[in-house]
Amino acid sequence: MEEVIQPFYLEKENRMKNNIIHYCNIKDGSVSVNGKSLYVNTVEKDFLSFIKTVYKQFDLAYPKFYKMDPLCKLSIVAASILLENTGSEIDPNMALVLSNKSSCIDIDRKHQETISQEADSYASPANFVYTLPNIALGEISIKYKLQSENSFFIFEYFNPKFLIDYTNSLIDLGKSNRVLSGWVEVNENNYNAFLFIVEKSDGIELTQKNLIKLK
Amino acid sequence: MDRGVAISGMGIVSAIGMNAKENFEALKKGQHGISEVELVDTILKENILVGEIKKSNQELEQILKLPTPNSFSRSSMLGMIAIKEAFRDAEIQVKDNTSMAFVNSTTVGGMDMVEKFYDSFLTDKKNQHYISVNDAGSNTHLMADYFNIKGFVTTISTACSSAANAIMLGARLIKSGRAEKVVVGGMDGLCKFTLNGFNTLMLQSNGFNKPFDDERVGLNLGEGAAYLILESQSSLQKRDKTPLAYLTGYANANDAYHQTASSEQGEGAFLAMKKAFEVAGIQPEQVDYINAHGTATPNNDLSEGRALLNFFENKIPDFSSTKPFTGHTLAAAASIEAVFSILALRENIIYPNLNFKTKMKEFDLTPQIEIKKKEVNTVLSNSFGFGGNCSSLIFEK
Numbered sequence: 267m268e269e270v271i272q273p274f275y276l277e278k279e280n281r282m283k284n285n286i287i288h289y290c291n292i293k294d295g296s297v298s299v300n301g302k303s304l305y306v307n308t309v310e311k312d313f314l315s316f317i318k319t320v321y322k323q324f325d326l327a328y329p330k331f332y333k334m335d336p337l338c339k340l341s342i343v344a345a346s347i348l349l350e351n352t353g354s355e356i357d358p359n360m361a362l363v364l365s366n367k368s369s370c371i372d373i374d375r376k377h378q379e380t381i382s383q384e385a386d387s388y389a390s391p392a393n394f395v396y397t398l399p400n401i402a403l404g405e406i407s408i409k410y411k412l413q414s415e416n417s418f419f420i421f422e423y424f425n426p427k428f429l430i431d432y433t434n435s436l437i438d439l440g441k442s443n444r445v446l447s448g449w450v451e452v453n454e455n456n457y458n459a460f461l462f463i464v465e466k467s468d469g470i471e472l473t474q475k476n477l478i479k480l481k
Numbered sequence: 482m483d484r485g486v487a488i489s490g491m492g493i494v495s496a497i498g499m500n501a502k503e504n505f506e507a508l509k510k511g512q513h514g515i516s517e518v519e520l521v522d523t524i525l526k527e528n529i530l531v532g533e534i535k536k537s538n539q540e541l542e543q544i545l546k547l548p549t550p551n552s553f554s555r556s557s558m559l560g561m562i563a564i565k566e567a568f569r570d571a572e573i574q575v576k577d578n579t580s581m582a583f584v585n586s587t588t589v590g591g592m593d594m595v596e597k598f599y600d601s602f603l604t605d606k607k608n609q610h611y612i613s614v615n616d617a618g619s620n621t622h623l624m625a626d627y628f629n630i631k632g633f634v635t636t637i638s639t640a641c642s643s644a645a646n647a648i649m650l651g652a653r654l655i656k657s658g659r660a661e662k663v664v665v666g667g668m669d670g671l672c673k674f675t676l677n678g679f680n681t682l683m684l685q686s687n688g689f690n691k692p693f694d695d696e697r698v699g700l701n702l703g704e705g706a707a708y709l710i711l712e713s714q715s716s717l718q719k720r721d722k723t724p725l726a727y728l729t730g731y732a733n734a735n736d737a738y739h740q741t742a743s744s745e746q747g748e749g750a751f752l753a754m755k756k757a758f759e760v761a762g763i764q765p766e767q768v769d770y771i772n773a774h775g776t777a778t779p780n781n782d783l784s785e786g787r788a789l790l791n792f793f794e795n796k797i798p799d800f801s802s803t804k805p806f807t808g809h810t811l812a813a814a815a816s817i818e819a820v821f822s823i824l825a826l827r828e829n830i831i832y833p834n835l836n837f838k839t840k841m842k843e844f845d846l847t848p849q850i851e852i853k854k855k856e857v858n859t860v861l862s863n864s865f866g867f868g869g870n871c872s873s874l875i876f877e878k
Contacts, residue, residue, distance in 0.1 A: 391681065395740050404868060407737040413752055416735065 284437050285469030289448075289462035289480055290348035292320065292340065299351045301480075313455045317343055324350075328409060335373035335396035336457075337366070338405045341450045345406045346448070354463065360421040361415035361442035362403050363432050364461075368453040369399045369420050402450060415441050424449050424460075426477035432463050433472070449481065485729030485761065485877065486652040487720055489712040490571025492538035492563040493820045495705035495807045496532035505824050508832050509852060513700050513806045515689055519545045521671050521765055529685050532703025532808025534559065544735035552610050552617075554591040555670030559813075561627060561708040564664060568628075571710040573662070574724065575629050582632040582660040583625050584651045586667035588812040595673035609824045632660060634798050638812065640866035641774070642733070643667050644707070645815035645874055649731040651711045655851075661716040666708030666816035675702060677813070682741070684778050691773030691836040692802035693782050693848050700776045702807020707816035709823075726823045729877045730761025730861075736869020742780050747788025749871035750774075750863065754792045757873040763859065768798045768875075770831045772818045772862040773848070775802020776809050781865060786846050798861075802833035815864035815872065822860040822876045829857050 290299045295308035297320055297428040305323050317339050321331055326346050331339060341364065349356060373396045380390050395401065400418040407416065415436060419428065433445045448461035460481040470476055493500065495787045496506035496514025507514065514532050518525070521533070542549065545565075553561070563811040568575070591614035598608040614620055618636040625634045633654065644667030651665035669675075679685050679702060686699035717724060734756060736749025743749065752837075758765060774785055789797050803821050810817055825831055834848035858878050865871045 340576050401740065404737075404740060407735055408739070411737055413737045413748060 272369055273277050278423065282466045284434055284464050284466055284472050286334065286472055286480070287465055287467055287469040288348060288352040288354060289460065290344055291481070292344050292459040293457065296309045297347060299347060304347070304351065311455060313452060313457050314339070333392065334405065335370055335393070336404045336452045337370045337372070337399060337450065338396060340452045340457055340459050341402035342409060344450060344461050345446065346409070348461050348463065349410065357444045358411060359414045359442050360412055360444040361414050361436045363415050363429060363436070363445055363447040364403060365419040365421055365425065365429060365449055366399065366451040367420065367422060368451060370397060370401070371453050373397055424478070424481060426474040428471060429475065429477070430472055435465065437464065485727040486655045486711050487717055487724035487779070488709050488726050488728060488823060489554045489717060489724050490569070490573065490710035491703070491708065491725065491820050491823060492566025492570060493707040493817060494559050494563050495707070495810065495817055496805050497532055497599075499562065500735045500826065501570070501820060504820070505828065508803065508806060509830065510816065511833060511835065511852065513689070513835055514703070514807060515805070521673060522580030523673050523674065523676050525676055525680055528687055529680070530677065530689060530701050531671060532701055532705070532810065533702055550607070550610065552614045552623060554589070554614055554620055555593045555672070556577055556587050556589045556591075556668045556706070557624055559670055559704065560668030560708070561624055563666065563668070563706040564624070564628060564708045567664065567708040567710050568815070571712070573710065578613065578629045579631040580652070580661060581630050582654055582663040583621065583634045584654070584663060584665045585621040585624065585635065586634070586637040586647040586812045587617045587620060587669055587677060588638055588640060588643060589669045589672055591615045592618050592674045593670050596673050613740045617642060617762045630664065632822040639870045640868070641776070641809065641869045642864040642866035642872040643812035643813055643815065645864040645872035646733055648709060648728065648816065648874060649733060651871065652728050652731055655711050655713050661713045663711045664708050665711055666706065667705070667812040667814070668706035669704055669811045669813045671702060671704040685779065686761065688779035689836050690805055691838070692773065692777040692804060692834055693786060693841060693846060694837050695839040697777040697782060699778055699780060700804065701808040703804070703810040705807060705813045705817055707808045707813055707820045709816065709819060726826050727877050728874060729763070730757035730872070730875030731748055732760060733872045736871060738869050741867045743784040743865055743869050744776045745784055745787070747784040747791070749818055749869040750788035750865055751792050753871040753873040754788065754861065754863070757861070757875050761877070763843065763875070765793055768794070768859050768861050769855065769857045770860045771798055771800035772822050772825070772827055772860060773800050773802045774863045774865045775804055775834070775848070777778035777802070777804060782841065783843060785863065785865065786841060786844055790844055790846065795812070797846070799831050799849045801832050803832050807847060815862065815874070818862050818864070819874060821878070825857050825860055826876060826878050829871060830854055840872070
């Protein structure tokens with residue numbers, strides 16, 4: 267029998283879809299993984315106090331946490347909980363595609379305050395090094411030794427279409443087999459982290475509707 | 482045969498010359514451009530040496546015949562002089578540029594002007610127009626307007642690997658058919674912000690920088706700009722133009738080690754080189770010359786040295802850092818060194834690593850210390866940025 271070579275577009279149709287295999291939410295004083303609530307603390311309204319209790323609760327034992335700016339704190343905690351509570355192996359080629367609305371505004375404000383003081387004003391290196399949102403990607407990469415593709419995007423609103431397109435493109439072009447994507451937003455005491463892992467295996471279908479629902 | 486992406490023109494300004502010819506002559510004669518600071522009003526004058534272009538902003542305005550007042554920063558003016566040369570070299574007229582893309586890179590942007598007038602902005606209206614060009618991207622767009630570039634325009638700022646990443650993005654625009662011609666490169670003028678920042682990090686040498694030397698103590702900052710014109714095969718055929726060389730390999734990798742330092746084992750550097758060779762589809766032993774990043778900081782040279790030894794399995798081709806000539810020009814470094822790499826290919830010459838005396842004690846590694854004539858068909862050029870943003874480019878005849 268002659269071998270049938272399928273046209274490219276058919277082959278594409280038949281490929282297993284990129285699905286959401288795990289996800290994690292940190293919002294309104296609660297932490298959940300794959301929809302299951304793992305920790306609730308509605309007493310601490312202050313973000314920094316709250317995230318410290320989460321860090322301690324989950325025994326993250328990563329002292330660099332204390333030096334980080336609020337965005338990195340939220341990102342590293344959310345990523346750690348997601349990666350360490352789902353039993354998934356760390357793929358060193360896992361890509362990171364994060365987004366938010368307020369960039370790293372809290373540390374920017376702090377940096378602005380230190381350089382605006384009239385007398386003896388100088389930039390504090392401890393603050394200055396965190397005044398870029400993509401440092402959050404760096405912190406996750408450093409903790410999990412990810413020497414992979416990464417990007418941080420700023421949108422006015424959660425943009426599931428963009429994250430889906432970018433994630434699919436990374437996987438379909440063979441840049442990564444797995445992508446950690448999502449939204450990590452913190453502005454003073456308003457915070458919301460929604461991270462999800464996508465790969466070609468069984469899971470929740472990667473659609474805009476599903477991402478909006480899970481967030 | 483896929484020969485990579487063609488380079489049809491190049492232009493450069495640095496502390497060793499205002500065009501490619503002057504730069505090449507200085508490289509051949511071993512004449513460096515490192516000196517005391519003359520043009521930047523800095524308290525560090527006594528403490529540092531720099532690769533400064535001895536032309537005031539007024540002189541740069543005259544070279545470009547710019548009307549005054551204008552909002553061009555020093556970095557932009559250096560960039561525009563280099564782009565003009567690249568257009569001349571590629572035989573491109575300004576009116577041809579409507580579909581051209583422009584991928585620029587800078588770390589300084591318009592900070593040099595803003596720091597000069599910062600204290601008077603509230604009281605003196607006449608310099609307020611510089612506020613709008615503080616941002617790196619606004620400089621790029623002003624330059625695009627000046628050259629009538631109407632295609633895709635963007636700016637990359639990834640510290641010392643910026644221009645390599647700009648060259649890489651340009652190559653991908655050509656390869657994916659999104660552009661026929663792209664101007665790619667980087668520019669950075671010296672300014673107080675940069676000098677003070679590197680001073681705080683304690684990375685500057687008070688003497689001449691000595692890459693890969695055991696007694697290296699730090700870098701000399703430099704200023705300059707360099708640009709390449711990348712062009713598709715069909716565009717070259719249409720206008721019957723022979724390219725200068727080809728960019729065949731490129732890659733960027735993430736070190737995942739530290740916010741500012743490079744990893745001691747040079748993992749990011751190793752990965753960048755590995756991926757660049759995969760893209761080029763050639764073997765490491767085909768390399769005739771490596772233009773190293775070689776900043777002469779203790780951290781970079783140790784990390785890069787280890788990466789080279791690991792990657793080339795202890796059989797490292799001739800290599801040198803040209804930063805003793807130009808200083809470290811940050812966002813312009815990778816494009817300046819791309820021009821040097823192309824000149825090496827065209828002139829069959831490799832450059833000396835000035836100021837080297839003693840091998841580093843960590844390993845057995847001696848750079849090329851004399852100028853050398855040899856057949857050069859393939860050059861690897863490395864550029865590693867803060868935070869382990871590592872890029873490698875491969876150029877071939």
